[in-house]
Structure formats: C-alpha cells, structure tokens
Amino acid sequence: MRHTFANAARNGLLTTALVAALMTGSVNALASNSAALPSPQPFEAQYRLEIRGWPGATITHTLTNEGSHWLSDMSFSIAVARGQERSRFSIDDTGTHSLLYNSSYSLFGMGDSYQLNDSDIHSIDRQTALFDLSRRAGFEGCTETSPCEITFVDHRGRDENFQYYVNEPTTKRVPAGEFAAKQVTLVDAEKPDRHLLINFHPEWPGLILSAEYEKEGSRQTTLTMTHFSPAGGNAP
Numbered sequence: 001m002r003h004t005f006a007n008a009a010r011n012g013l014l015t016t017a018l019v020a021a022l023m024t025g026s027v028n029a030l031a032s033n034s035a036a037l038p039s040p041q042p043f044e045a046q047y048r049l050e051i052r053g054w055p056g057a058t059i060t061h062t063l064t065n066e067g068s069h070w071l072s073d074m075s076f077s078i079a080v081a082r083g084q085e086r087s088r089f090s091i092d093d094t095g096t097h098s099l100l101y102n103s104s105y106s107l108f109g110m111g112d113s114y115q116l117n118d119s120d121i122h123s124i125d126r127q128t129a130l131f132d133l134s135r136r137a138g139f140e141g142c143t144e145t146s147p148c149e150i151t152f153v154d155h156r157g158r159d160e161n162f163q164y165y166v167n168e169p170t171t172k173r174v175p176a177g178e179f180a181a182k183q184v185t186l187v188d189a190e191k192p193d194r195h196l197l198i199n200f201h202p203e204w205p206g207l208i209l210s211a212e213y214e215k216e217g218s219r220q221t222t223l224t225m226t227h228f229s230p231a232g233g234n235a236p
Helices: 003-011 014-021 024-036 126-137
Strands: 043-051 057-065 068-077 081-092 095-107 112-118 147-152 160-165 171-172 177-188 194-200 208-214 218-230
Touching: 068 126, 081 126, 095 126, 126 147, 126 177, 126 194, 171 208, 171 218
Parallel strands: none
Antiparallel strands: 043 057, 043 218, 057 068, 068 081, 081 095, 095 112, 147 160, 160 177, 171 177, 177 194, 194 208, 208 218
C-alpha cells in the first residue's frame, strides 16, 4: 500500500487520479476554431481527494495570469505525504503550449522532484493537458462511438495516451454549490477497464467540479470541489 501511494505521489497525485490512476492531434485539428473557445479566468479552488485505502487529502488548485503566460498549480499535503505540480503555458491561435513543468513529492520524509523545459515537452505536459482538455472538450465532436485521442507527457517526459469523449451536459451538486457541468470520460488506451469521469465547468477552463476514477468496475479515487474563489471576477 505504501508503494502504491508513493507511485501516486511521484506521478502527481492529483493528475494520476485524473488521467490514469491524475494533444497534439486534437490541438492541431482545433486550431482554426480557437477563437470560439472559452477564455481562461484566474481562480483558486479546493478539492477533497479520496484514494481507496488512504486518508483523504485537500488539494489547492490555482490558475494565475502571469502576463504573457498562465500558471496552473496544484498541491496537497497530509500527515505522511505532500506533493505539488505546476505548469506554465501560453495560449495563442494555434493552441495551448507548455513552457515549463515542475513536480515534487515527499512520502514519509523521502521524495524527489522533476522539471521539464519546453524543449523536453514534444506534445504537452499533463498539468497543461488537464486545462486544455477542459477548454476544448465539446468542440471536437468526440463521442463514445467515435472518441478523440489525447497525448501528453508525464513527469519524466514519457508519452501517455488516452481516448476521451464528451457526455450530455448535466448539472453537478458539490459542497461548493450547484453548477452546470461539462462531463468528459477518459479511457486508458492500453487498459480499457480503467476510466475516469470528470465534470468540468463549461465557462471556467481548468475548474474541476468532480471526478471519479474506476478500475475493473471498482471506484478507486474521487475528487470533489469544496471551495471556489474567482480572482477578480464573478463566481460561476
């Protein structure tokens, strides 16, 4: 169990849960329609993360406008572990571009850290990919019978490949309130018995309302938004 949690922390605890245990093709295909996508807005959110067999953790998630680029930052801390993952990225008419990615973890006082520069990221890093997916999903016509491909790099720069599709719009009630939701299902291309259901807010790119990760029909991880605070704007 300790080894399992160490792997989760090392791989980015949140994104391991969110993208396989938390795009280049789709980004290129959508480049001409980028003006129609919702614009990013800075915010701070908190999530409750529950991993089967381990104590729950609070994750703080911020999206910050740093002028010429954006910074997405996720961090967590519990009694035995802590971790942080952040990505700087830019947005233009051709899509979303990773600039710098950092991640670190510590379990029982032992850990490691990783950094990728833009030259190390030939597609997009996983933190930026989460933002980009929440912004683009629903604009490409990805369905369960005709899913889209998503490719990003992990903390070591290795490719991760998934398929995803968009479900019917819904409404999601979480501790932070009740919101319209854009529901996306991701499936591990190599392990189809594992899938992730994410509810994004349709007007706030990067904002996660909830997520559930299942393996072989058993729920392994849940994520629920408990707090939301817009930075200089109105709440959704």
